[in-house]
Amino acid sequence: MKDLRFALRQLLKNPCFTAVAVLTLALGIGANTAIFSAVNALILRPLPYKDPGRLAQVFWQNEKTREQSFWVSPPDFVDLRNQSTAFEEIAGWRPWDFVDRQDEEPVRLKGAAISTNLFAMLGMQPFLGRTFLPEEAQATNSPVVILSHGFWQRRFGADPGIVGQAVRFSDKTYLVVGVTAPDFKFPTEPTLQLEPDFFIPLTWFSDGRDSRNALSVHVLARLKPGIGLGQAQAEASTIALRLAKQYPASNTDRGMRVMPLHDSLVGPARPALLILFGAVSFVLFIACANVASLLLARAASRGREIAVRSALGASRFRLLRQFLTESLLLCVLGAVAGLLLAGWVLKLVISILPQNFPRIVEIHVDPWVLGFTAAIALLAGLVLGTVPALRDPGSGAYWSSRRLRWRWCYWWAPVCWSKATGL
Numbered sequence: 263m264k265d266l267r268f269a270l271r272q273l274l275k276n277p278c279f280t281a282v283a284v285l286t287l288a289l290g291i292g293a294n295t296a297i298f299s300a301v302n303a304l305i306l307r308p309l310p311y312k313d314p315g316r317l318a319q320v321f322w323q324n325e326k327t328r329e330q331s332f333w334v335s336p337p338d339f340v341d342l343r344n345q346s347t348a349f350e351e352i353a354g355w356r357p358w359d360f361v362d363r364q365d366e367e368p369v370r371l372k373g374a375a376i377s378t379n380l381f382a383m384l385g386m387q388p389f390l391g392r393t394f395l396p397e398e399a400q401a402t403n404s405p406v407v408i409l410s411h412g413f414w415q416r417r418f419g420a421d422p423g424i425v426g427q428a429v430r431f432s433d434k435t436y437l438v439v440g441v442t443a444p445d446f447k448f449p450t451e452p453t454l455q456l457e458p459d460f461f462i463p464l465t466w467f468s469d470g471r472d473s474r475n476a477l478s479v480h481v482l483a484r485l486k487p488g489i490g491l492g493q494a495q496a497e498a499s500t501i502a503l504r505l506a507k508q509y510p511a512s513n514t515d516r517g518m519r520v521m522p523l524h525d526s527l528v529g530p531a532r533p534a535l536l537i538l539f540g541a542v543s544f545v546l547f548i549a550c551a552n553v554a555s556l557l558l559a560r561a562a563s564r565g566r567e568i569a570v571r572s573a574l575g576a577s578r579f580r581l582l583r584q585f586l587t588e589s590l591l592l593c594v595l596g597a598v599a600g601l602l603l604a605g606w607v608l609k610l611v612i613s614i615l616p617q618n619f620p621r622i623v624e625i626h627v628d629p630w631v632l633g634f635t636a637a638i639a640l641l642a643g644l645v646l647g648t649v650p651a652l653r654d655p656g657s658g659a660y661w662s663s664r665r666l667r668w669r670w671c672y673w674w675a676p677v678c679w680s681k682a683t684g685l
């Protein structure tokens with residue numbers, strides 16, 4: 263505590279130095295925190311579903327042109343579900359819009375028509391009521407609907423008695439059978455980023471709109487235990503070849519591809535985010551080097567003070583502890599300012615990114631991000647506190663040997679970078 267109070271007094275005695283050092287660290291830590299928030303949300307964090315590692319997406323690909331579509335035709339979806347043995351479950355969904363009249367004003371609602379087994383496959387437990395029953399996909403006289411948690415709160419005032427009530431959308435009456443959980447995120451295709459307000463059972467059209475040429479169903483599947491992605495891909499390719507022979511008019515050169523659901527939702531954002539994270543990490547390194555230079559210059563001006571403390575009996579470890587305390591306090595202030603800056607940067611980044619950016623709603627500062635910020639602040643504090651503490655108060659030379667001069671940052675940094683990158 264004495265070291266902490268002394269460090270605080272030293273920083274307050276030099277407000278210009280403190281402000282410049284804190285601002286420099288805040289820029290480096292804030293940029294890293296903001297980008298790590300995106301990396302954590304999109305790449306590191308597993309999908310919020312039951313056993314997400316076995317979830318996959320099946321999509322269509324032209325074998326000649328390599329053109330891809332995340333949609334398949336309804337007949338192909340039915341054939342895949344009937345003929346596949348590598349998947350434990352296969353489910354599909356398609357967008358479905360309603361018009362809701364609120365205060366006599368028509369409001370467009372975005373929803374999804376889903377297979378009755380989709381919620382069970384994802385492991386979604388409803389907040390109220392139940393999920394769909396298999397026979398409800400064939401029912402036409404008494405259609406049912408499941409409301410999203412957000413829409414239930416906005417439209418119906420979070421009425422706990424909504425289950426069992428009849429609601430009217432698009433001049434049709436639906437029976438509410440459930441409400442989704444508050445934290446449920448629907449696994450929408452990246453270019454849509456659809457967050458449905460409601461869900462109804464998936465049914466097929468009999469007027470030709472569900473032909474093999476109509477790519478209108480998004481297919482999700484769960485691999486059986488012990489079945490790898492390669493086995494599932496081989497089976498999907500075999501089924502696609504079989505369908506191409508049976509239906510040459512529509513399925514010629516049409517193949518099926520199986521992709522992990524996590525990769526599908528992240529999309530092309532992974533390499534861009536990793537490159538950006540590497541860039542801001544280099545910015546943090548530059549910020550630490552600049553602050554280290556400031557601390558070295560400040561340590562040189564404090565040579566008289568250090569010499570007096572050493573003459574009074576302060577050991578090298580005691581002086582090192584004091585420098586570490588000052589640098590850690592400086593980095594804590596920089597981390598706090600960096601978190602405030604990161605929140606602003608995240609809002610700016612989210613406003614700039616297109617609305618269909620993969621999983622954009624999940625990018626935020628969470629405990630993992632706070633832990634990352636604390637870790638880099640601690641590491642920066644240890645590095646910055648060690649450098650100025652290497653000075654010998656008597657001669658001005660560095661302790662141990664002349665090889666430990668502060669010029670190590672001009673020699674060791676390129677060597678470490680060369681060893682790490684192989685360049």
